[in-house]
Amino acid sequence: MLKQSLLVSSVIVALLGGFAHAQQAPVQPSPVQPSPVKRTPLGKVDVPDSNYEVVFGITELAGGFKSGRHSHPGPLLAYVTEGEFWYLVDGQPEKIYKVGESFQLPHSAIHNEGSAGSNPVKVMVVFVVEKGKPLVQPAQ
Template sequence: MSQDPGAASASGVKRTELQRHPASVPGKLIVQTLFEIPVGLASGRHSHPGEEVGYLFHGTVAMEFDDRPTFTIHAGEPFLIPPHTIHNARNITDDTTTRMLSTYLADENEPLVTQYH
């Protein structure tokens, strides 16, 4: 496991890479991460070059978008973020760090995360 430094903008927000393997699709990688957001923090606006398929296993997150309405994800629920979609995951739980497992189908020549200000 390795910490991807620059992958989260707020202090205390942590994305830990669990595995990275070549996909069966040429030029693509499958990357899986554990993403943790402490109480009151958010991931910061960002996007990924491929799909993000996720599962929130602890806490509640407001998933905010630039181009569509916010939706709320509760522990035990899956989610899917389309490629190049700018989003911000905000911990809206009162008393716990949110934890989600995210799997990406990523282009091997692009960064996994692009941050926006």
């Protein structure tokens, strides 16, 4: 009888524990949000007799997103292909570049950039950067 009582008690505890567990909301991982910045490299070539390389690519920024102050380890050339590009180089007035406009940035110039409005922006970029350094370096 004691054995049967223990068995019944164990089954009840297991069922109640399972019921309590079933009543808790399952833990769902939060959905992965797309990054507000998408960089698509299209090509890279070494600059002969130097410690530099040329990186050609497309940078896409989500609408309303501002990247934060940063620099690049070399000069760059850019051409806006979609949207309006908001641009602020330290010590200069902010600028907005529209589709078909291009601009350049000197080596290591600290700047902020992003979409000028709620629509995304796409820019073709040619980086001339020191080999082995990241394309983007956060500003201090």
